[in-house]
Amino acid sequence: MAASPYQQLEEEFRRVHAFRGALALLRWDSAVMMPRGSAEVRGEQLAALETECHAILVSPKVSRLIDRAHANSQSLEDWQLANLREMRRQRDHALATPNSLVARLAKASARAELYWLEARRTNRYADFAPHLAEVLQLIRDRAGLLGQHLGLAPYDALIDEYSPGVTAADIDTLFKSLARRLPTLVREAIDLQAATPSLPITGKFAPAKQRALCLEVLKAVGFPFDRGRVDESEHPFTEGTAGDIRITTRFEAGDPFQGLLGALHETGHAMYDLGLPKEWRDQPVGRNRGMALEGSQSLFIEMLVARSRPFLTYLKPLLEKHYGVSGPEWEVENLYRHLTRVRRGPMRADADELTYPAHILLRYDLEKRLLSGELSVTDLPEAWNEAAQSRLGLRPANDVEGCLQDVHWAVGQFGYFPAYALGSLIAIQLWEKLRAANENLDDEISRGQFEGLFTWLRERVHSAGAKLTVQDLVKEATDRPLSAAPALRYLEAKYLEPR
């Protein structure tokens, strides 16, 4: 019997999935292994593969098959219907971006990433700026075309790529109450914490020791070392594909926690990937539900699990073992105070959970202005510094602590940052639900048992793949609509707690 239109579509998307897996590895290699002088060649490879994926999605064959599969959709099961919807969504996004633009974007962002790495090293934003400008112009073209095609404002069209179905207006609504309460909450928390200072944690912690600690913790957490890798790179990231997931982190001798927490953050992504429905792993519906959900999973581990007394109870003997440390500053309560310290700082990646949203709002505003043309790439450093002054209450010492700190824009990821904010709200709403459902959670975490936690996340979140919209997924997982209320409850309880 000949393959049905739907089955033929699955075959086409299986090819796309394989090429995307290859792309993921090429990108991972670019950041972790590749010699500097190979950027041009790598850019050509990335461009050829992106172009090929794009060509499949926009091919008349795929559009014809989608139409025919829709005409026969009564014979499809729920998952297949959702898969068909995701196929159409990917096709629509691709159709809205012409082939030549895809290839130019791939090349320009590969180049810009290299220059970003260099500029971060030398603190010379000016060397990076022309490459960012090139990427921005291409993204602007893309946003216009995408918006036209999808009937969305240009910026909303970009957001849709990362947080399917979510608009800037949705984010504004979700964030309004949070934005109103946060400034006073930050101030109150800082005042309160001033009364209970933590003992300073100082010293040098050899990267090799940090790596060993990190690997032991990741093993307990359940990171799939047989189908994944943990490496080091300038900026922590997760790359790879279902069945070959690769995370990176960065160890700094002066900070015993940053590398570990970075790795735990990325492990949240890796565990999401691991929990996706295996039978759909090479199909659109079997992938993650966009970056907002991804963000929720990484923040869940880094912020909610790892910066808790139960987790630190588990961690304490491991710190003693690997770092050979002891003393009052290494007691659980002091570690907890240290790691939940609210501090106005310039770096998003180092930000505490309470000031983190401010970092996102800053980027959210600036990228809107960059895209609209209201802000030029040349003026970005100064605009960043001013925004930091007003939103974070400080001025970055240099561009490395300012507009050079994130890779996202260099690689064309405009519309991505809001997903972090959304992810934070989702994470807390999931956390509140999980705690209500499992009264032994703290106990399990303090004993280094993470299986129950991940089983719950797998059942409630991961296993849904891309079957539901973001909002429906959160509602099914937590039995109520996504809102900022759980986040406010959680942050007030955690940061205004009498100590």
Place this chain on the structure above:
Amino acid sequence: MAASPYQQLEEEFRRVHAFRGALALLRWDSAVMMPRGSAEVRGEQLAALETECHAILVSPKVSRLIDRAHANSQSLEDWQLANLREMRRQRDHALATPNSLVARLAKASARAELYWLEARRTNRYADFAPHLAEVLQLIRDRAGLLGQHLGLAPYDALIDEYSPGVTAADIDTLFKSLARRLPTLVREAIDLQAATPSLPITGKFAPAKQRALCLEVLKAVGFPFDRGRVDESEHPFTEGTAGDIRITTRFEAGDPFQGLLGALHETGHAMYDLGLPKEWRDQPVGRNRGMALEGSQSLFIEMLVARSRPFLTYLKPLLEKHYGVSGPEWEVENLYRHLTRVRRGPMRADADELTYPAHILLRYDLEKRLLSGELSVTDLPEAWNEAAQSRLGLRPANDVEGCLQDVHWAVGQFGYFPAYALGSLIAIQLWEKLRAANENLDDEISRGQFEGLFTWLRERVHSAGAKLTVQDLVKEATDRPLSAAPALRYLEAKYLEPR
């Protein structure tokens, strides 16, 4: 103006080149970085990319363009004509292998390589055998189809992939005089050397120190670290693409030279790649002239350059520096005796220059018998051991020292081994010519100056790309036809030299 058929062909082959570059990286990663459990997923990616390359080559579009470009070939320059010939050659090879076979081969060989790595570790050939059998059957199918299409015997068709235009009969002719003289020459050399034993070189040499020494030597040799990497893997290899070349080696604490010589061997490949004509780097004519030429370049460095008194004069102070060694056994003459010691041994990779051809003849015979079905995969270990007894004068202690020592067959490379033998003859013929042309060569090498040497190779060999046939390339480079006579002269002079 619309692109000409020839220009359109260049564009198609540029895509093939980019996909092959991606394939090269995926393969490198499989052997050096990839977690074990990801083999299945990687196999799918390799298969999808191989299938895509294949689909381009066999597409009606490419065949049509080739015909039209031929019809207008009077407007093409020499290089373009040669490029067109190479395009046609690749197309013919591809047309002879159906798509499904390409994909099955890619998957089966990815799997077999993993099992080979494991079997090498455990010395359990039986665990590997079914996977080798699967690859062999697929290769047999391929050889039949290829031979039919190209009008060649099945085995000749496979050889043609690695040594374009060369047949088994050519190799037999070239090797006849060598095969006749070698057995007595080996015996005479062993007897002669018995009278002048070298002082034993023993001790443990930490891999980290070996790595540091290796990197310093490779830097002097000119390995392009800005466009390449040096890593470690089970079996040394070169992978990658023009502009991102990656070699591996293996350091063993008990042997201070093996890792270095392995790296120098692979560096021969890397320097060939580096010297290919840049303006043609993404076209068929800009690639290497097959594995026989590749083999000549690696053996040139490992055997002719590195195992010479001038090179050891250069190396001696580096050994002192990195290994902290001194004493009579580390004097140049003793090192030379040590590294040119003729010894009957089981491992090809460890073989000296004089017994090396016997290792190739052994494989050459066995792979012919495996392909014809005269020898079964199950019987391979015993057949190997018997052949080793008669050709090498010894019986391997186990399969790791026998039929498990090389990766080639696992990954489907039947017809490859003869290229090593051919490569050895070519290397020596080039060496004889270079020495006659540059009387300062020894002097330069002993001072660690390799630029003159590589400039000569670049001008005479590398820069020709795939413009000429193997035989014409050797003739142009050395001003005489390829023969075994220089090899016999060289080996007699070197190994029957009165010491």
